[in-house]
Structures are given as C-alpha cells and as structure tokens.
Amino acid sequence: MSYFLCDEFQNMEPYIPGEQPKDRAYIKLNANESSIPPSPRVLEAVSQSRIQGLGHYSDPHCKQLREAIGETYGVGADRVFVGNGADEVLGFCFMSFFSPRMKLCFPDITYDFYRTYAKTNRIDFEQIPLDTGFHVNVEDYIATDRDIVLANPNNPTGLTLSVSDIERIVADKPNRLVIIDEAYVDYGNESCIPLTEKYANLIVVQTFSKSRNLAGARIGFAIASKEIIDDMNKIKFTFNPFNMSEFALAAGSAAVRDTAYLERCVHSVLATRVRVQKALEKMNFFVAKPHANFLFVSHPYISGGKLCGMLKERGILAL
Amino acid sequence: MSYFLCDEFQNMEPYIPGEQPKDRAYIKLNANESSIPPSPRVLEAVSQSRIQGLGHYSDPHCKQLREAIGETYGVGADRVFVGNGADEVLGFCFMSFFSPRMKLCFPDITYDFYRTYAKTNRIDFEQIPLDTGFHVNVEDYIATDRDIVLANPNNPTGLTLSVSDIERIVADKPNRLVIIDEAYVDYGNESCIPLTEKYANLIVVQTFSKSRNLAGARIGFAIASKEIIDDMNKIKFTFNPFNMSEFALAAGSAAVRDTAYLERCVHSVLATRVRVQKALEKMNFFVAKPHANFLFVSHPYISGGKLCGMLKERGILAL
Numbered sequence: 001m002s003y004f005l006c007d008e009f010q011n012m013e014p015y016i017p018g019e020q021p022k023d024r025a026y027i028k029l030n031a032n033e034s035s036i037p038p039s040p041r042v043l044e045a046v047s048q049s050r051i052q053g054l055g056h057y058s059d060p061h062c063k064q065l066r067e068a069i070g071e072t073y074g075v076g077a078d079r080v081f082v083g084n085g086a087d088e089v090l091g092f093c094f095m096s097f098f099s100p101r102m103k104l105c106f107p108d109i110t111y112d113f114y115r116t117y118a119k120t121n122r123i124d125f126e127q128i129p130l131d132t133g134f135h136v137n138v139e140d141y142i143a144t145d146r147d148i149v150l151a152n153p154n155n156p157t158g159l160t161l162s163v164s165d166i167e168r169i170v171a172d173k174p175n176r177l178v179i180i181d182e183a184y185v186d187y188g189n190e191s192c193i194p195l196t197e198k199y200a201n202l203i204v205v206q207t208f209s210k211s212r213n214l215a216g217a218r219i220g221f222a223i224a225s226k227e228i229i230d231d232m233n234k235i236k237f238t239f240n241p242f243n244m245s246e247f248a249l250a251a252g253s254a255a256v257r258d259t260a261y262l263e264r265c266v267h268s269v270l271a272t273r274v275r276v277q278k279a280l281e282k283m284n285f286f287v288a289k290p291h292a293n294f295l296f297v298s299h300p301y302i303s304g305g306k307l308c309g310m311l312k313e314r315g316i317l318a319l
Numbered sequence: 320m321s322y323f324l325c326d327e328f329q330n331m332e333p334y335i336p337g338e339q340p341k342d343r344a345y346i347k348l349n350a351n352e353s354s355i356p357p358s359p360r361v362l363e364a365v366s367q368s369r370i371q372g373l374g375h376y377s378d379p380h381c382k383q384l385r386e387a388i389g390e391t392y393g394v395g396a397d398r399v400f401v402g403n404g405a406d407e408v409l410g411f412c413f414m415s416f417f418s419p420r421m422k423l424c425f426p427d428i429t430y431d432f433y434r435t436y437a438k439t440n441r442i443d444f445e446q447i448p449l450d451t452g453f454h455v456n457v458e459d460y461i462a463t464d465r466d467i468v469l470a471n472p473n474n475p476t477g478l479t480l481s482v483s484d485i486e487r488i489v490a491d492k493p494n495r496l497v498i499i500d501e502a503y504v505d506y507g508n509e510s511c512i513p514l515t516e517k518y519a520n521l522i523v524v525q526t527f528s529k530s531r532n533l534a535g536a537r538i539g540f541a542i543a544s545k546e547i548i549d550d551m552n553k554i555k556f557t558f559n560p561f562n563m564s565e566f567a568l569a570a571g572s573a574a575v576r577d578t579a580y581l582e583r584c585v586h587s588v589l590a591t592r593v594r595v596q597k598a599l600e601k602m603n604f605f606v607a608k609p610h611a612n613f614l615f616v617s618h619p620y621i622s623g624g625k626l627c628g629m630l631k632e633r634g635i636l637a638l
Contacts, residue, residue, distance in 0.1 A: 002519070002544065002549070003520075004415075006415065015556045015557060015560045017560055020378070033376060036374055038374065043370050046365065053356070054356070054357050055532040056352050057534040087558075091559050099326075116557050120554075200321070201323070209376070213374040215376040215377075216564060217566065231328075233333075237334045237336075238331055238435050239406075240404060240407040242406065243407070245537040247564060248564060248566075
C-alpha cells in the first residue's frame with residue numbers, strides 16, 4: 001500500500017477475478033460467458049471507416065446507443081443510462097445514491113460485486129440469508145427499511161422472484177431505492193423494466209455480456225425514471241464523461257436492434273441447458289430450477305470443491 | 320434531481336462537453352482532436368476473429384496493454400495503470416488519493432476536469448493564478464503544502480514547465496503527491512516518466528487520444544511507483560474490474576508499439592502548427608509559444624468571443 005492511499009480504503013476488499021490459468025486450453029464455465037459470436041451486425045458496425053475516424057471523441061451523451069436501447073425496450077432515451085459494462089452502471093448507481101453509512105441490503109449468496117463495493121465504500125450493508133431452498137424470501141425485503149439490491153435471476157443460484165413479488169417490494173416503501181440486476185433475464189424470464197414506468201424508486205440494470213455475447217465489449221445499461229437517469233449522468237460527467245468508446249457505441253447499437261439473433265442465441269443456450277440438466281440429474285445431481293445461462297448443482301456424496309478440482313483436471317473451469 | 324441523489328452532490332458541477340452542432344459539417348478545433356487515422360496496426364488488431372470472440376470477458380489485469388506500454392516507456396508493467404480514457408485514470412487517481420476536505424491545488428487556467436472532480440467530491444482545492452504571461456510559476460508550487468495536479472504542457476495555454484522544474488516541486492516535499500498530466504507531451508516535449516523511477520510521490524498520466532489518434536477508443540494510462548499503481552488497481556477492482564474492453568486492449572497494444580507511426584503523425588502536426596502560427600502572426604495575432612497540437616492565440620483588437628463567433632459562421636468550431 002502506498003503512503004498516499006486514503007485512510008478509508010484500509011479495509012477494502014477488491015474483487016478477485018476468476019482464475020484464468022494459461023497452462024492449457026480450458027473450457028471456461030466460471031464466468032457464465034457465451035461461446036457464441038455476437039450478432040453479425042456488430043462486425044458490420046465496427047467497420048474500417050469507423051476505425052479510421054477514431055481520432056475523434058465518442059459521443060459523451062451516447063445518444064445512438066441510448067436511443068437503440070430505448071426503442072428496443074419501449075422507453076424514452078432519457079430513461080436509459082449506458083455504462084462501460086454493467087459493473088460500471090452498478091458502480092455509478094452506488095456512487096450516486098449510497099454514501100458511507102447509508103443502509104443497504106442484499107442476499108448473503110449473490111453477485112460478489114455488491115459486497116465488494118459496499119464494504120470498500122463503507123456503506124452499512126446487511127446480507128439477508130437465502131432460505132433453505134436457496135430462494136430469496138420476498139417477505140424479508142418487504143419488511144426491511146434498507147435500500148435493496150437484488151440480482152434476478154440470482155447469481156449463482158439461477159433462482160428468480162416473480163415480477164409481481166418485486167412490485168410488492170418496490171410499492172411498499174416509495175422512499176426506499178430498489179436496484180434489480182437483470183444480467184440473466186433474457187434466458188426465458190420476465191423483466192421489471194415495465195415497472196420503471198410506474199415507480200420512481202426502481203432501477204433495472206442489464207448487460208450485453210450474457211445473451212448478447214458481448215462480454216469483451218463492456219456494455220451495460222440502466223432503465224429508471226428520467227430523474228434517476230439524469231442524476232447518474234451528472235455523476236458520470238464528473239468522473240468520466242466519455243465512458244463509452246466508439247466501438248462500444250457501435251457494437252451495442254447494432255447488437256440491441258438484432259432481436260431475431262438474440263432469440264436464436266437464447267434458444268440455443270436453453271436447448272443446451274435442458275440437455276445438460278437431464279444428463280446431470282441422471283447422475284444423481286440436484287439441479288436448482290435454472291433461469292440463467294448456467295446451472296447451480298450439488299451432488300449427494302461429492303463436495304463442490306472436490307467436483308471443481310476434478311473438472312479442472314479434465315480441462316473445465318467451474319469456479 | 321431525484322429524491323435519492325446523495326446530499327453531498329447537491330453542489331456538483333458536472334463537466335459540460337463542447338458544443339457538437341449538427342446543422343452543418345464543421346471543422347472541429349474545440350476538442351484538440353486528431354483528423355489523422357490511427358496506426359494501420361490498429362485495423363489489423365481489431366480483426367474479425369477478435370470480434371467473433373467477444374463473448375468472453377476482456378482481461379481485467381490488462382496484461383497485454385500494460386506490458387506494451389511498459390516496454391515502450393522502459394518501465395515494468397507493474398508500474399503501469401490503464402484506464403478507459405485518461406479521464407478515468409485521473410478519476411481513479413482522485414478517488415484513491417483524495418478524500419473530501421483534503422487539500423489540492425492546480426492552476427486557475429487549466430484542464431476543467433480537475434475542478435469538476437474536486438468540486439463534486441468536496442476536495443478543498445485552491446486554483447493558483449497563472450502569471451501575466453500565462454505561465455505556471457514554479458515557485459508557487461514549491462511553496463504550497465497542498466497536493467498538486469499540473470497539466471504539462473498546460474491546456475489551453477500550451478505552455479510548459481521543464482522537467483527539472485517539476486523535479487524541484489516533486490523533490491521538495493516527498494509526502495506531497497504530484498500528478499503530472501502529459502496529454503500533449505508527445506508534440507516535441509520531454510516527459511517526466513523517468514522521474515517516477517526515483518520519486519514515490521509522482522504520478523504521470525498520458526492519453527492515446529491525441530498523438531495516437533485514438534480519442535474514440537478511450538485509452539489512457541498512468542506510470543508511477545508499484546505501490547501507487549497497486550492502490551489504483553485495487554480501487555479499480557472495487558468499482559469496475561473489467562474497465563478495458565477487448566477493443567481497447569487490442570487497439571492500444573497495437574498503437575503503442577508503432578513508434579514510427581507516432582513520429583510521422585507528430586511530425587505532420589508540428590509542420591501544420593508552424594505553418595498556421597506564421598500565418599496568424601502575419602495577421603497580428605499573439606501566439607503563445609506552442610507545445611501541443613493546438614495554438615493559444617489572441618488578437619489586439621478582436622475579442623476571443625467575437626473571433627469564435629465569426630469562425631463558427633465560417634464552419635469552424637474553436638470553442
């Protein structure tokens with residue numbers, strides 16, 4: 001640690017990226033990535049002429065991409081925030097709306113980023129236990145006074161809350177902010193985006209890293225009230241005004257408009273998911289009802305750690 | 320403003336991007352951009368096969384790009400931080416090393432971002448006046464106890480401090496952090512990077528947006544002690560671990576290794592600069608001794624505002 005690091009970061013817990021060993025070629029299952037290429041329209045969009053023009057700054061208002069997302073999801077571009085990956089979108093949500101000592105809660109088993117950010121930035125966070133079936137208990141979240149972050153489907157369980165359950169949480173306390181992280185929503189689930197029309201205390205975050213096969217392009221977005229999106233843009237303009245590259249704006253705009261390709265990719269992932277689930281169940285695995293592009297499994301006799309080790313020996317990274 | 324925005328941001332001053340009117344085609348001089356395409360190696364690097372593989376996350380450690388920059392500047396990759404544009408690099412410097420109420424200073428006429436960030440994040444900042452010739456007075460910065468941010472060459476004056484003057488500032492108080500923003504250093508100036516070998520309180524920030532003709536790709540970097548870079552990476556890993564896209568890593572690595580192309584581009588810009596300076600001086604303009612890819616000029620009879628208006632009428636954006 002340098003002499004200069006701010007004292008308040010002494011207890012930070014930086015995110016530790018998943019293992020990426022280079023000793024052999026692995027089948028990587030540990031980041032819920034896609035092995036399908038992005039829409040062919042992305043290749044067209046990242047054209048030679050666009051690369052030749054890179055001497056010019058990209059649009060800091062990200063108009064083209066915000067309009068493309070807005071049209072796809074039936075909301076105005078002024079209700080869309082775009083970021084350099086959904087992590088940056090979440091980072092700007094947290095930076096804008098949570099100060100040190102503000103009260104936040106999320107499940108004890110969920111996407112690690114929430115804890116990492118909250119701990120480092122001294123937010124007063126509570127991790128609410130899942131129930132014995134690994135489900136989020138909606139009553140816990142209706143009861144709490146804390147602001148809320150929920151991944152839906154949850155990661156790594158793949159289990160979901162219904163949109164009507166989430167509406168119960170959101171509607172119950174209008175001054176409580178609720179962030180719903182829908183990274184995996186496209187795999188056959190219902191989105192909470194329509195609720196943002198009605199509730200000013202709801203932010204829905206999505207990513208291009210899963211169903212759009214663009215993890216390496218770093219594109220995420222939030223949909224909320226115009227006021228929330230204005231706040232996030234103002235905060236962005238004080239931290240990094242030009243946060244989206246010309247590449248990200250072009251690739252994202254092309255990908256989001258290709259809904260036919262999205263459906264084909266999702267269909268293909270779901271077919272694989274059904275096939276693998278059946279095979280695992282034949283081998284006595286418990287498989288939690290899947291709603292994402294991954295399976296959450298356990299075996300009656302063999303521990304998860306041991307299974308991961310055995311898979312790694314066979315060239316498969318599961319953790 | 321939404322109900323949820325943190326109270327401390329009530330007085331924020333978001334950055335206002337330069338005007339980008341669409342009513343006609345303009346010659347844009349207002350962002351010090353480059354009209355030269357990037358290195359042809361960038362086109363090769365952003366290949367079809369790389370786009371096909373975008374389903375996978377980019378390397379959060381940014382190894383390839385940090386090594387390419389380290390080799391080019393003769394420092395270890397562990398002393399290189401890379402960010403989504405130099406603004407993000409500066410953002411992470413500020414976030415890591417300046418808390419609310421810490422004391423910082425910079426010139427009263429300089430890159431607006433420092434003030435924007437400092438004001439929004441409630442840093443106690445002082446803006447030290449330039450002298451009557453628009454120069455930074457080195458003695459002011461030796462005298463102060465505040466941490467320091469200096470653009471060198473300064474923006475928008477294009478005037479420089481010598482590396483030996485900056486060394487005097489850095490050496491004088493080893494517990495005072497000094498950030499030197501060298502966005503325009505490649506246009507014939509000397510870099511402070513070699514000083515980072517010797518001084519643990521110096522951070523040098525550079526960008527690919529000017530001499531590398533890659534403003535739209537969003538790539539910037541910092542070189543400092545290993546401890547400073549470690550701190551910045553830890554902060555990055557709590558805010559946005561995958562901050563560099565596969566595009567940025569590929570384009571940046573290809574561009575930074577093409578030093579012959581860099582030299583050709585710089586030579587071409589300097590030739591234009593000499594030509595335009597001579598023409599302006601013939602028309603009685605005062606031109607501050609230029610060190611960047613822009614000229615800082617004034618006219619004895621016509622105000623800057625009026626000149627900008629007249630240029631805009633002629634299709635040239637100067638402000």
